[in-house]
Amino acid sequence: xxxxxxxxxxxxxxxxxxxxxxxxxxxxxxxxxxxxxxxxxxxxxxxxxxxxxxxxxxxxxxxxxxxxxxxxxxxxxxxxxxxxxxxxxxxxxxxxxxxxxxxxxxxxxxxxxxxxxxxxxxxxxxxxxxxxxxxxxxxxxxxxxxxxxxxxxxxxxxxxxxxxxxxxxxxxxxxxxxxxxxxxxxxxxxxxxxxxxxxxxxxxxxxxxxxxxxxxxxxxxxxxxxxxxxxxxxxxxxxxxxxxxxxxxxxxxxxxxxxxxxxxxxxxxxxxxxxxxxxxxxxxxxxxxxxxxxxxxxxxx
Amino acid sequence: xxxxxxxxxxxxxxxxxxxxxxxxxxxxxxxxxxxxxxxxxxxxxxxxxxxxxxxxxxxxxxxxxxxxxxxxxxxxxxxxxxxxxxxxxxxxxxxxxxxxxxxxxxxxxxxxxxxxxxxxxxxxxxxxxxxxxxxxxxxxxxxxxxxxxxxxxxxxxxxxxxxxxxxxxxxxxxxxxxxxxxxxxxxxxxxxxxxxxxxxxxxxxxxxxxxxxxxxxxxxxxxxxxxxxxxxxxxxxxxxxxxxxxxxxxxxxxxxxxxxxxxxxxxxxxxxxxxxxxxxxxxxxxxxxxxxxxxxxxxxx
Numbered sequence: 238x239x240x241x242x243x244x245x246x247x248x249x250x251x252x253x254x255x256x257x258x259x260x261x262x263x264x265x266x267x268x269x270x271x272x273x274x275x276x277x278x279x280x281x282x283x284x285x286x287x288x289x290x291x292x293x294x295x296x297x298x299x300x301x302x303x304x305x306x307x308x309x310x311x312x313x314x315x316x317x318x319x320x321x322x323x324x325x326x327x328x329x330x331x332x333x334x335x336x337x338x339x340x341x342x343x344x345x346x347x348x349x350x351x352x353x354x355x356x357x358x359x360x361x362x363x364x365x366x367x368x369x370x371x372x373x374x375x376x377x378x379x380x381x382x383x384x385x386x387x388x389x390x391x392x393x394x395x396x397x398x399x400x401x402x403x404x405x406x407x408x409x410x411x412x413x414x415x416x417x418x419x420x421x422x423x424x425x426x427x428x429x430x431x432x433x434x435x436x437x438x439x440x441x442x443x444x445x446x447x448x449x450x451x452x453x454x455x456x457x458x459x460x461x462x463x464x465x466x467x468x469x470x471x472x473x474x475x476x477x478x479x480x481x482x483x484x485x486x487x488x489x490x491x492x493x494x495x496x497x498x499x500x501x502x503x504x505x506x507x508x509x510x511x512x513x514x515x516x517x518x519x520x521x522x523x524x525x526x527x528x529x530x531x532x533x534x535x536x537x538x
Numbered sequence: 539x540x541x542x543x544x545x546x547x548x549x550x551x552x553x554x555x556x557x558x559x560x561x562x563x564x565x566x567x568x569x570x571x572x573x574x575x576x577x578x579x580x581x582x583x584x585x586x587x588x589x590x591x592x593x594x595x596x597x598x599x600x601x602x603x604x605x606x607x608x609x610x611x612x613x614x615x616x617x618x619x620x621x622x623x624x625x626x627x628x629x630x631x632x633x634x635x636x637x638x639x640x641x642x643x644x645x646x647x648x649x650x651x652x653x654x655x656x657x658x659x660x661x662x663x664x665x666x667x668x669x670x671x672x673x674x675x676x677x678x679x680x681x682x683x684x685x686x687x688x689x690x691x692x693x694x695x696x697x698x699x700x701x702x703x704x705x706x707x708x709x710x711x712x713x714x715x716x717x718x719x720x721x722x723x724x725x726x727x728x729x730x731x732x733x734x735x736x737x738x739x740x741x742x743x744x745x746x747x748x749x750x751x752x753x754x755x756x757x758x759x760x761x762x763x764x765x766x767x768x769x770x771x772x773x774x775x776x777x778x779x780x781x782x783x784x785x786x787x788x789x790x791x792x793x794x795x796x797x798x799x800x801x802x803x804x805x806x807x808x809x810x811x812x813x814x815x816x817x818x819x820x821x822x823x824x825x826x827x828x829x830x831x832x833x834x835x836x837x838x839x
Contacts, residue, residue, distance in 0.1 A: 331642070
């Protein structure tokens with residue numbers, strides 16, 4: 238189970254009290270921060286995200302509404318005496334931007350900061366025992382990248398009655414969970430399927446960043462549990478969307494339909510729209526299980 | 539008359555809903571922005587400051603709580619289609635920081651941006667018909683600068699009864715306002731003091747930035763109408779103040795007393811203090827006309 242907290246959801250200029258993009262994805266005891274618009278450190282405090290659990294920050298691209306809050310967050314982590322290493326994933330030039338700021342203030346961070354430049358093509362960029370994170374390029378006005386977070390395949394569950402029946406010693410439970418068969422002392426083979434039960438599937442979340450409508454992206458997140466897709470414009474402004482390498486809510490819904498996502502979240506709303514009800518309607522008419530990514534709400538994946 | 543709007547007043551890490559330093563000083567139809575901590579563009583909208591009147595931005599130093607909101611503000615001005623030139627005054631390295639951000643996003647601002655590096659010693663850095671702005675270096679951990687804003691000397695007022703009595707033609711009023719005497723057609727000299735009245739003095743505001751307690755600063759703003767002085771710490775933490783090149787509220791009050799300021803405003807509060815009442819008390823016991831610089835309040839100078 239993953240928890241996706243929307244810290245902010247606006248595009249470009251902050252408006253209607255909607256600060257620009259930032260999301261916090263909780264997987265077990267880790268918080269993965271996705272984008273970091275101006276004011277994200279204040280939103281982290283406001284929505285009680287535990288900053289000490291943020292060890293990985295993923296920046297999709299270097300338009301300000303996606304990263305102008307990063308240097309403030311890093312600096313505040315330093316001032317708070319953080320000692321745990323921090324990993325930043327972003328377009329390669331981001332490293333230079335961070336360093337210029339740190340040099341300007343003669344800042345020595347009290348923690349190790351590792352910078353990972355995004356790869357050119359679909360690749361796994363980090364993993365731990367619980368989750369793996371993949372990165373893929375999307376088409377926007379400047380280099381831009383989306384991310385897929387996949388819980389690792391969960392081990393099979395032991396069938397308590399079956400192991401009792403076949404008298405399987407406890408020491409074999411680990412290999413049973415990995416899917417292996419059990420061989421009795423008499424040499425009989427008991428198939429794994431008789432002794433274990435399939436666990437729930439690992440969950441997955443895709444953040445497809447700022448992107449033009451591009452069905453070819455579906456290959457990266459087919460069958461994903463939640464797809465977050467930008468929805469900068471309404472259908473009325475589709476020309477503007479295409480021209481500026483953004484998408485409409487209807488196009489986001491078409492992608493969700495094509496990639497067989499279980500649920501769609503819309504975000505990155507243009508400051509031209511105050512009421513987002515109609516925008517949501519344009520999406521649900523194509524893909525029913527759609528919601529607006531609302532600031533302060535945590536969506537369970 | 540000047541109007542000083544406190545947009546934010548905290549130091550270092552934003553806390554207790556107090557974002558870091560930013561002030562907007564209104565002189566006639568111009569708004570001078572002083573420092574620009576993270577979130578300043580949101581505070582400008584919140585407190586209804588007219589962004590189109592901000593043509594000059596003064597950055598005291600490159601600790602993040604004083605300028606991390608600058609690039610966001612500049613970018614948003616561009617996205618809003620600003621065409622009027624913008625002047626930025628700051629430590630020389632700030633120009634590099636801004637340019638790195640603009641290059642990262644391939645941003646072409648639709649307005650001309652002029653960068654003015656702070657001078658090494660007390661100097662006038664800009665002026666118009668109404669006001670002049672002076673800059674002075676202070677002692678902090680990194681290069682840091684304060685500013686004095688002085689309304690220009692107002693012209694003398696015509697004494698309506700006197701000019702009637704001495705039959706001064708209207709065409710001479712301009713030179714009378716400049717303080718010149720009037721010579722009659724008979725060659726008699728009427729002294730200016732008989733024909734005009736002294737106008738109210740031009741007002742002045744000093745922003746003394748982040749600084750260690752330093753009485754030598756007084757020469758830059760003697761007799762100022764309002765002195766804003768940092769007050770990061772309380773007396774209890776005076777050692778910490780000195781060590782970190784900051785001041786206590788009592789020290790700020792001592793400076794106000796020594797420079798014969800008419801009023802003192804305290805700001806840049808450490809996140810360690812939630813209630814600021816005692817801090818204010820420590821200052822008023824030295825210099826009575828002291829107030830906390832409260833977010834959202836406009837102080838008339």
